[in-house]
């Protein structure tokens with residue numbers, strides 16, 4: 001028998017990590033790449049100076065300045081300072097603002113706690129528990145009752161309103177979306193038919209139409225004279241809308257589950273409910289996380305449409321603040337500020353979902 | 366088709382635990398199973414073989430009603446399989462299945478894969494189920510992997526986990542659908558060894574496989590299927606040495622020269 005010696009294992013060749021090489025690889029690897037790099041640089045050269053001038057170099061950072069002393073060359077950031085509370089809380093009464101702050105504080109605490117929990121089983125309990133209990137707490141805090149003074153919803157506005165609408169839309173549409181996704185897969189013809197019609201109808205209609213319908217049509221179903229809360233109508237509209245999208249996203253996840261998983265669950269004698277809740281849905285939801293978050297982000301952006309049906313979300317506050325004669329003509333500052341706030345929130349959401357994804361994939365691969 | 370006396374198949378058990386009569390199954394217009402009659406005695410080890418597409422999987426999947434059939438009857442341990450969900454679950458709680466592609470639940474750890482059915486279907490406590498699961502994992506030689514997830518294991522290990530999972534519910538009958546054919550050659554024997562151990566313990570096994578060594582070693586009866594029919598069945602000795610039909614002869618030549 002022929003003998004042979006085993007080769008020694010060696011280190012891989014040192015990778016060259018010098019900055020020049022990085023530039024060469026990433027920005028100038030080919031003629032096309034190089035020219036695109038130059039075009040991009042030129043566009044940045046054109047855009048950046050005016051933006052920097054307006055926001056920083058020509059801007060007035062004196063937070064006590066009024067509209068006239070501010071000057072017109074650059075941004076007047078005292079506008080934001082003067083109207084900050086309105087941007088965040090809308091027209092919520094001054095002395096009750098602690099309630100809104102508490103609500104935000106609890107969200108932050110829950111998110112922090114949730115990411116600290118190590119055991120995936122406790123984490124699931126924690127998340128489900130939070131989703132069941134927190135909305136009630138938040139509602140009592142914001143609206144009142146249990147000894148707290150009632151604050152009518154037409155006083156709600158700004159970032160608070162945006163967060164409330166997005167959160168309600170997200171929390172309510174999630175279980176509904178799961179139901180419709182399962183309904184669409186169902187072997188029961190009627191259930192399937194209703195699910196398909198609902199999903200396809202809603203997805204074929206823009207949100208703005210649904211919001212109008214919710215604010216105009218919904219009251220028709222209720223006895224005349226009964227005052228139907230404007231915010232509630234919007235919430236129903238948004239939830240109906242979001243449900244259809246979540247249902248489709250989750251259906252995509254369901255379809256990715258191999259047939260063998262259903263068979264193994266069936267063969268083990270699990271009931272339909274057990275199979276769905278213990279085997280199929282956990283996997284389908286996990287696959288769907290990026291798309292679910294994407295859909296939530298889209299919803300968050302869409303909340304800016306609320307101003308069209310007369311609710312004062314953050315975008316509408318810009319209009320309200322600049323119609324005050326003290327701050328005429330400061331719309332740009334307002335819109336830039338709102339854009340920044342929304343961007344920060346959405347970007348954090350998308351980072352958070354990335355982290356979830358990574359965590360799930362390391363747990364299970 | 367040859368009729369076998371009790372003596373020939375080795376005097377196992379007294380009673381038929383599976384009774385299949387006049388079974389016919391169609392996929393659309395395609396006639397997948399034709400007039401199958403098959404009785405399996407308690408503790409009997411049956412190996413089913415035959416060319417691809419001959420209906421082997423379809424047959425054993427009818428036994429736990431993963432496939433519906435249009436004609437004929439199947440009795441499993443006295444329970445007749447009908448559309449009645451209760452009866453189906455009753456049968457499935459006594460019959461376990463091991464699949465070609467393992468079909469472990471990837472989102473659950475190995476131990477959770479094993480305890481799922483005992484806890485939810487057989488209403489055992491977590492503690493009981495866990496202890497039994499660890500014993501079974503020990504038996505198939507992978508106790509130390511209990512907290513890992515399925516995709517962290519090799520194919521052979523996964524299939525052994527799948528076997529342990531199907532044993533967790535103390536089934537009376539085990540169905541195997543080509544349990545080794547998705548495995549790399551060097552892992553086949555580790556799975557077959559576990560199956561041989563099982564066969565010796567007197568559990569009823571209905572096993573689709575082309576591992577003829579396994580059939581010769583433990584089978585009480587080998588069944589040859591082709592085009593949806595049972596062509597021939599016999600004790601392993603006669604099956605391999607004196608095949609009666611030309612088709613079986615041909616089939617054996619093919620797989621033995623591979």
Ligand SMILES: Nc1ncnc2c1ncn2[C@@H]1O[C@H](COP(=O)(O)OP(=O)(O)OP(=O)(O)O)[C@@H](O)[C@H]1O
Pocket residue numbers: 392395397415416417418419420421422423424
């Ligand atoms: N879901 C299905 N729909 C339609 N035809 C099917 C379906 N499942 C199986 N068949 C057909 O039924 C026949 C028997 O299939 P079966 O899977 O039982 O064969 P098999 O003997 O297990 O083959 P293999 O060795 O390839 O697993 C095949 O011709 C197959 O094409």
Ligand SMILES: [Mg+2]
Pocket residue numbers: 421422423542543
């Ligand atoms: Mg098969």
